Amino acid sequence: MSRVEVRTAAVIGAGNMGSGIAQKIATEGIPVILVDLDDEKVQRGLGIIRKTLEEGVERRIFRAAQVEEILGRIRGTADWSTLEEADLVIEAVFEDLKVKQDVFRRLGEVCRPEAILGTNTSSFYVRDLAAVTPHPERVVGLHYFYHPAKNRLVEVVAHDGTSDEAFQAAWAFQEMIGKTPIRSADAPGFVVNRYFVPWLNEAVRLLEEGVADIPTIEAAAKEAFRIGMGPFELMNVTGVPIALHAATTLGRELGAFYEPAEALRRQVEAGKPWSLEGEADASRFQGVSDRLLGVVFYVAARLVEEGVATVEDTDIGARVGLRWAHGPFELINTTGVRRSAELAGSVVTPYGLEVPPLLTRADERVGIPIRLVTVGQRGRLTSVWIQRPDAMNALNPAVARQLQDALQAARSRGGPGIVLGGSGKAFVAGADIKFFVDHLKAGTFEEIQRFTEEGQEILRGLSGQEPPVVARVQGLALGGGAELALACDWIAASPKACFGFPETGIGIYPGLGGTQRLPRRIGLPLAKYLIYTGQVLGAEEARALGLVDALVPFAGLDEACEELAGRGPAPERRAPEAPGDAAWQPLWDFFARWSVDQILAGEADTGGDSRLEKAVQKMRGRSAFALRLAEKLLERSAELPLEAGLQEELAHLREVFAFPDALEGLSSVLERRRPVFATDAPSGA
Numbered sequence: 001m002s003r004v005e006v007r008t009a010a011v012i013g014a015g016n017m018g019s020g021i022a023q024k025i026a027t028e029g030i031p032v033i034l035v036d037l038d039d040e041k042v043q044r045g046l047g048i049i050r051k052t053l054e055e056g057v058e059r060r061i062f063r064a065a066q067v068e069e070i071l072g073r074i075r076g077t078a079d080w081s082t083l084e085e086a087d088l089v090i091e092a093v094f095e096d097l098k099v100k101q102d103v104f105r106r107l108g109e110v111c112r113p114e115a116i117l118g119t120n121t122s123s124f125y126v127r128d129l130a131a132v133t134p135h136p137e138r139v140v141g142l143h144y145f146y147h148p149a150k151n152r153l154v155e156v157v158a159h160d161g162t163s164d165e166a167f168q169a170a171w172a173f174q175e176m177i178g179k180t181p182i183r184s185a186d187a188p189g190f191v192v193n194r195y196f197v198p199w200l201n202e203a204v205r206l207l208e209e210g211v212a213d214i215p216t217i218e219a220a221a222k223e224a225f226r227i228g229m230g231p232f233e234l235m236n237v238t239g240v241p242i243a244l245h246a247a248t249t250l251g252r253e254l255g256a257f258y259e260p261a262e263a264l265r266r267q268v269e270a271g272k273p274w275s276l277e278g279e280a281d282a283s284r285f286q287g288v289s290d291r292l293l294g295v296v297f298y299v300a301a302r303l304v305e306e307g308v309a310t311v312e313d314t315d316i317g318a319r320v321g322l323r324w325a326h327g328p329f330e331l332i333n334t335t336g337v338r339r340s341a342e343l344a345g346s347v348v349t350p351y352g353l354e355v356p357p358l359l360t361r362a363d364e365r366v367g368i369p370i371r372l373v374t375v376g377q378r379g380r381l382t383s384v385w386i387q388r389p390d391a392m393n394a395l396n397p398a399v400a401r402q403l404q405d406a407l408q409a410a411r412s413r414g415g416p417g418i419v420l421g422g423s424g425k426a427f428v429a430g431a432d433i434k435f436f437v438d439h440l441k442a443g444t445f446e447e448i449q450r451f452t453e454e455g456q457e458i459l460r461g462l463s464g465q466e467p468p469v470v471a472r473v474q475g476l477a478l479g480g481g482a483e484l485a486l487a488c489d490w491i492a493a494s495p496k497a498c499f500g501f502p503e504t505g506i507g508i509y510p511g512l513g514g515t516q517r518l519p520r521r522i523g524l525p526l527a528k529y530l531i532y533t534g535q536v537l538g539a540e541e542a543r544a545l546g547l548v549d550a551l552v553p554f555a556g557l558d559e560a561c562e563e564l565a566g567r568g569p570a571p572e573r574r575a576p577e578a579p580g581d582a583a584w585q586p587l588w589d590f591f592a593r594w595s596v597d598q599i600l601a602g603e604a605d606t607g608g609d610s611r612l613e614k615a616v617q618k619m620r621g622r623s624a625f626a627l628r629l630a631e632k633l634l635e636r637s638a639e640l641p642l643e644a645g646l647q648e649e650l651a652h653l654r655e656v657f658a659f660p661d662a663l664e665g666l667s668s669v670l671e672r673r674r675p676v677f678a679t680d681a682p683s684g685a
């Protein structure tokens with residue numbers, strides 16, 4: 001496991017990609033050196049960054065003061081000797097092998113031997129750049145997507161000689177700066193371009209064969225892949241020559257099926273964008289989408305068979321990098337594997353290619369298994385990882401089922417401990433709201449009951465036995481995610497971790513043990529405060545209150561997990577009798593004294609304390625019905641053993657979900673609006 005910490009990063013090439021990569025790194029608080037050929041080019045790059053950030057201010061993504069702070073972390077220079085300071089260097093110069101090899105030769109001379117060297121190349125093998133450096137084992141591919149400060153996807157590429165340590169450190173750095181990394185082998189087009197470029201190319205073939213015109217292909221593609229722009233518009237935006245260049249490279253490496261369509265060459269020669277004018281002909285949609293899907297199905301299955309990437313990473317790549325609603329394998333499963341094989345076959349047979357066995361051998365009823373939770377190794381601990389980074393690892397029945405299986409598999413491995421984590425920016429951002437809304441609308445509450453019961457069962461198995469389970473919280477842990485962490489033996493957090501219980505604000509209460517385990521961690525009054533108000537605790541506050549067992553910099557998180565696992569299973573927790581931090585005494589006293597009804601009726605005396613005033617204000621915007629039920633359950637935590645308290649949570653589930661506030665609150669999240677709750681809510685007690 002990596003223990004390499006990136007304190008200073010560097011980017012070579014301050015063009016479109018390099019400037020964006022440097023911007024993202026600096027935005028996340030890390031100093032970055034930005035190198036180009038001369039001062040003028042450096043200044044141009046810095047200008048691009050300033051302009052993008054200022055647009056961000058207009059769109060209220062950044063405050064004006066932040067722009068200067070971010071720029072202050074970027075040191076633009078043409079002086080290579082500064083690179084001695086860098087722990088990680090990312091090359092983003094022209095896509096020319098000789099130029100890139102020269103850069104890597106020079107990096108080999110000026111960088112410290114332990115520095116990690118990454119390349120953003122789109123079309124060369126990483127190994128061909130590694131070969132010219134004295135430490136090829138420290139070279140990785142880091143393939144970002146335009147715009148690199150906005151598109152979260154990055155393909156982290158290991159060539160055959162890349163060391164595990166370098167790979168892990170490069171990967172961890174991407175997570176630290178809020179990227180969603182996927183792993184790729186050192187193969188042509190890596191993961192996403194391998195199917196995306198043929199998809200663009202197939203659109204041109206459809207045009208040139210007269211199957212459909214451009215507006216029809218655009219409309220059919222948008223419908224089939226649920227995307228905002230079709231292939232021709234995308235080529236216009238990113239540059240038609242780039243599509244031609246990418247297809248030419250793939251064709252050279254992988255054969256005729258990947259070679260660019262003639263019409264694509266002609267369009268580039270004409271030096272014009274595609275004309276998107278005209279009316280779509282819906283009668284031709286099926287023919288178009290079958291071809292586009294067939295291409296994607298073939299390539300996705302091939303690249304997985306070749307070991308370029310996993311099924312899961314292939315899908316994440318499409319959802320995060322291309323913003324498709326579903327990844328290739330999800331599309332294969334909804335289309336049906338047999339039909340998918342037929343579609344793939346009709347596209348590739350003319351090129352003398354065979355349908356990948358992954359498609360022909362898959363079980364029609366099961367489809368291609370997609371793992372949402374994986375079991376692996378992280379340092380000395382067995383890892384159980386939730387892998388839905390684009391859905392912030394939200395819990396739904398499929399995730400819950402796989403989590404159960406993964407935990408069982410991890411337990412059977414034995415070893416010193418299990419680390420439970422989530423990929424991407426969030427630990428687990430809660431439960432899948434759509435699942436609840438769908439079942440409430442369909443009148444199938446039993447499904448919600450079953451999901452919650454099974455969820456409780458899984459969480460029950462997370463503590464008190466060997467090997468111990470440590471929650472590794474590196475980002476958002478909200479609702480069900482916070483409850484998941486609380487159910488583990490130990491919680492390790494890094495500075496971006498945060499914890500919150502938003503449920504009463506959406507008409508429900510925490511039903512996965514939150515009303516029972518939180519008071520046992522931080523005391524009943526403060527548990528009331530958090531659950532009544534939805535106030536989110538930062539990592540430092542969570543540590544001060546005893547909600548987390550260790551708070552360390554991101555780079556030390558895995559080590560902290562090992563250290564906590566070394567303590568063995570956690571003993572049963574007893575609610576503390578005073579706040580973990582004296583600054584919280586007024587909140588403690590207030591919530592120890594006043595009931596929900598007294599607070600809502602304005603009878604509770606805040607003494608003018610602004611934090612208390614704010615808390616009261618927050619409660620007024622929430623569901624009174626849910627608040628009262630939450631209060632009742634929280635109170636019970638002080639009287640009942642944990643297990644009986646958990647049963648109480650389940651016992652009131654129907655009541656809270658049957659009350660209109662639940663559907664209103666949950667729907668409001670999906671509809672991105674403020675909920676309107678019943679004002680004369682009957683007492684839940």
Ligand SMILES: NC(=O)c1ccc[n+]([C@@H]2O[C@H](COP(=O)([O-])OP(=O)(O)OC[C@H]3O[C@@H](n4cnc5c(N)ncnc54)[C@H](O)[C@@H]3O)[C@@H](O)[C@H]2O)c1
Pocket residue numbers: 012013014015016017018035036037041092093094095096099103120121122123143144145146
């Ligand atoms: N543009 C995209 O959508 C995209 C997406 C993924 C990857 N890439 C890859 O990113 C890399 C950069 O692409 P770009 O679009 O930013 O190109 P660009 O032309 O905008 O920028 C390249 C920059 O590198 C600088 N440069 C050239 N030689 C240099 C050297 N020896 N030392 C220092 N600086 C040098 C140039 O002055 C220029 O500022 C390429 O490898 C490309 O394939 C591009």
